Amino acid sequence: MIKFEHITKIYNKDIKALKDLNFEVADGEFLVLVGPSGAGKSTLIKLLICEEKPTRGHIYIVGKDVVNLKAREVPYFRRRIGVVFQDFKLLPKKNVYENISFALEVVGASSRQIKKKVEAVLDIVGLKDRKENFPDELSGGEKQRVAIARAVVNRPKLLIADEPTGNLDPKTSWDIIRVLEEINKRGTIILLATHNKDIVDRIRKRVIKIKNGRIVSDKERAKY
DSSP states (O other), X not given: OEEEEEEEEEETTTEEEEEEEEEEEOTTOEEEEEOOTTSSHHHHHHHHTTSSOOSEEEEEETTEEGGGOOGGGHHHHHTTEEEEETTOOOOTTSOHHHXXXXXXXXXXXXXXXXXXXXXXXXXXXXXXXXXXXXXXXXXXXXXXXXXXXXXXXXXXXXXXXXXXXXXXXXXXXXXXXXXXXXXXXXXXXXXXXXOOHHHHHHHOOEEEEEETTEEEEEETTOOO
16 A cells, blocks of 8 residues: 655755645555646655655555665665656666566576566566567567566566656557556556556546646546
């Protein structure tokens, strides 16, 4: 579960990026975050992954107040969160399998664990037949599937997808959303930040809209 309690973020003393945000996300929920550029979505995501700290308030993730995490605790906390961006961030000299397995290698997983988990997640994202290909041999949609697979191979409680379809055509975008829905069905909380009105309207999930740093609407099965 995620809980924001009276979260305010102020930059440079007078720029309020977020203003007294209060909301909860239940286990297994699929939440869509929308709003115009500069609304505060990116700041919210930075707070979730502990890249920034709020000026005021508390953020609870799976019962832990992450605002009070010490610097040495942050890397371990981040292992419980997967993050996907629109620009993929793949390692160009590693193939699909190696890009995904790298996320397990850095946490000390055994070769047996790596093989089992990577094969399983390749099946979820539909890339078993592309595991030996390198990023420059993949389409945009395939690259994003690899990025998603890498983000969830550690089975995080939360997956943050920040504009994951921003560089993709409509059909490929919808394929990516279906992958996110499948991951959500397996118990991972999904937080999708997007400007794509068509996607928001079609999936009909809970939508939180932010404007000028405030939540202006929070509706179930909503349209943009």
